[in-house]
Amino acid sequence: MEVMEEGLVPWLLWRIWKNRNELLFRSKDYQAVATIAKARDDAQEWNSRVKVENVVVKNPITEEQIVRWDPPPSSRLKCNTDGSWKQEDGAGGGGWILRDHEGRMLWAWAKKLLEVGSALESEAEALRWAVSSLIGFGYRDVIFETDSQVLVKMIHGVEEIWPRMKPIIQEISILLSKSAGSEVRYYNRRGNKVADRIAKETTTFTSMVPKLYSIVPSWLGSCVEADKLFV
Known part of the structure; x- marks a missing residue:
């Protein structure tokens, strides 16, 4: 007083x-x-x-400090996907990474994309390749994460699908229906940095042949290890 x-x-x-x-x-x-x-x-x-x-x-307390990669439950796997795109020439790239609850990489994939119509299309292509590849490998009950909220809404029927996107969305939906327990979720881009790094690395590729990794490549190592710190 x-x-x-x-x-x-x-x-x-x-x-x-x-x-x-x-x-x-x-x-x-x-x-x-x-x-x-x-x-x-x-x-x-x-x-x-x-x-x-x-x-x-x-x-x-910033959003960047709070939002980070969130590991899946021990009984499931998580696949983060992302796409990159340049409006000037329509070139892009897609990437995904499959990890367990301890943050260990099981598989990663990267591909250069040509004649992509939008950033959303590159995001969808990356997700389509992820779902197709992992279901083909025999994986089930996978959590697929993308930082494209619009893409997730289209897949879940919440938002109208763009005409050019319909074939990609339909294929993703059909593939998911064949994989018991698998689902697509949205997650903030700050928690999707590894997949973003993979997609951007495709700008250095000279070939259109997809690259599949079972061992963490040197250019990706620091990103993967950074996410492990929060597991």
């Missing part, structure tokens, strides 16, 4: 000034006791705001 009383004078002067204006323009008068009480309220509210702002400045 003593600290607040010492700092009350500026707020009391401010409240007196406001009371003066109220009296001049609205013929409204305030008692001295009410004026002092209101000044105390103003000071307390200000001090509370300052404390909150100091906490926010000193301990910022």
Whole structure:
């Protein structure tokens, strides 16, 4: 209370000034006791705001710190997919990585894409190749994650499918129906960095032949290890 009383004078002067204006323009008068009480309220509210702002400045919690790769349950596997695209020439790339609950890579895939109509199409192609490949390998109950929310909504029938996208979406849906327990989910792109790195690496490829990895390539190692830190 003593600290607040010492700092009350500026707020009391401010409240007196406001009371003066109220009296001049609205013929409204305030008692001295009410004026002092209101000044105390103003000071307390200000001090509370300052404390909150100091906490926010000193301990910022950003979305990037919170969002990271989320490992699957021990009984399931997770496949993250992503696509890249350049509007200038329509070239793109697709990539995916299959990992277990400890973050260990089982398979990864990358392919250069030509004549891609949009970034969404490259995302869809990457997912289509992931679902097709893993079901072909005999995997079941896989969680497929993409950072394209629009693509997930199209697959789940929440959003209208673009005409050019219909064949890709239909194939993904048919493949998923043959894989018991497998599903497609959306996840924030900050938690999809490894798949993003794979898709972007395709810009260095000189061949259209897809690349399948069973051992983590050197250019991907640091990204995979970074995700393991949070397992």
